[in-house]
Amino acid sequence: MQPLLQATDIKRSYGTLPVLKGIQLSIQKSEVVSVVGASGAGKSTLLHILGTLDRPDAGQVLMDGQDVFALNEKELARFRNRRIGFVFQFHNLLAEFTALENVCLPGFMAGTDERAVRKRAAELLNLLGLSDRTDHLPSQLSGGEQQRVAVARALVNSPAIVFADEPSGNLDSRNAEELHQLFFRLRNELGQTFVIVTHNETLATLADRRLVIRDGVMEE
Numbered sequence: 001m002q003p004l005l006q007a008t009d010i011k012r013s014y015g016t017l018p019v020l021k022g023i024q025l026s027i028q029k030s031e032v033v034s035v036v037g038a039s040g041a042g043k044s045t046l047l048h049i050l051g052t053l054d055r056p057d058a059g060q061v062l063m064d065g066q067d068v069f070a071l072n073e074k075e076l077a078r079f080r081n082r083r084i085g086f087v088f089q090f091h092n093l094l095a096e097f098t099a100l101e102n103v104c105l106p107g108f109m110a111g112t113d114e115r116a117v118r119k120r121a122a123e124l125l126n127l128l129g130l131s132d133r134t135d136h137l138p139s140q141l142s143g144g145e146q147q148r149v150a151v152a153r154a155l156v157n158s159p160a161i162v163f164a165d166e167p168s169g170n171l172d173s174r175n176a177e178e179l180h181q182l183f184f185r186l187r188n189e190l191g192q193t194f195v196i197v198t199h200n201e202t203l204a205t206l207a208d209r210r211l212v213i214r215d216g217v218m219e220e
Contacts, residue, residue, distance in 0.1 A: 002065060004029045004193055005050065005161060010059035012045055019045050020056070021216030027161070032187050032194045034204040037213035043197040044165055046213065050195065051163045052080045063160065081110050085154030085162035089169040091146045093138040093153075099125060099145075100134040103152045110157055117156065124152040127189075128182065144175030151182065155192070164196040168203060180206060 003026040010023040019042040027033055037043050048054040050061060052068050061068050063083065071079055085106075093102045100121050107117030125134050128148045138146055147167065154162050164183075168176035180203045186192045196203065204210050212219045 001028070003027055004031075004064060005195075006060075006062040007050060008060045008062075010046065010049060010056045010061070012042070012049060012054075012056050018216055020049075020213075023059070023213075023216075023218050025050075025211070025218060027193060027195060029160075029193055030187055030191045031209065032183055032196070032207045033209045033211060034207035035195065035197045035211045035213065036199070036201075036204045041213040042216060043213055047163050047165050047195070047197050051084055051086060052076055078110075081106060082157055083160045085157070085159040087147070087150050087154050087162060087164040087167045089166040091138070091143075091150045091170075093146055093149060095138055098135050098137060099130060099141065099149045099152075102138070102149055103156050106153060107156045112157075121152065121156055124155055125149070128152055142175070143171055144178060147171060147175070147179055148182065151179075151186075155186070155190070161193045161195065164194060164198075166198060167196060168198070168200055176200065176203075 005027040007023055007025040010020050012020040023046060035043050035046065049056050055069055068076065068079060100118065103121035103124060104117045107120065108114065122134060125131055128151060130145060130148055133141060133145060141149065168179050171179060183194050183196070187194065196207065198204055
């Protein structure tokens with residue numbers, strides 16, 4: 001079966017410092033994969049390349065068989081918006097927009113019909129237990145609620161894959177545990193694929209596969 005995501009010989013240096021030294025990686029649809037490693041090992045660098053936010057110095061990333069870095073910048077931005085979701089440590093919600101409006105933004109950027117986007121956003125917020133928070137601003141939400149809004153935003157365009165960078169790093173243990181369980185529920189209910197960079201060993205161990213970056217290469 002063709003993997004959803006395939007990375008081959010990914011290399012990335014900053015100045016004279018090699019960070020990624022030929023990463024090989026494949027992700028199947030509906031997998032939850034964790035990526036761990038020491039600080040500075042290149043986990044976030046790899047995530048940004050896989051998520052097309054950064055380009056490698058060498059190597060290839062295929063998604064559903066498509067060479068993503070063969071796209072020009074405009075095509076790549078459109079591809080990223082429609083096919084990839086992101087969840088970051090610090091939510092990155094826009095303070096002046098409600099929870100519903102924050103979730104809708106990627107759908108509006110994709111040019112999808114506004115009513116369809118709002119319906120999808122409301123359904124996701126309901127799925128994530130936030131139906132009574134749709135009109136709240138981020139400042140009126142707890143940290144755990146803000147992160148669930150960020151997860152809904154990542155899902156609003158029905159992406160092929162969601163990349164999460166330290167998603168529970170800013171949450172207390174209870175909210176972190178709830179978020180971890182949410183990823184697996186979304187995999188089970190929606191068939192969603194997740195690649196999660198984390199220092200949280202509980203989450204890393206729960207994943208279907210735990211990958212380790214050490215000295216710029218990948219170990220499983």
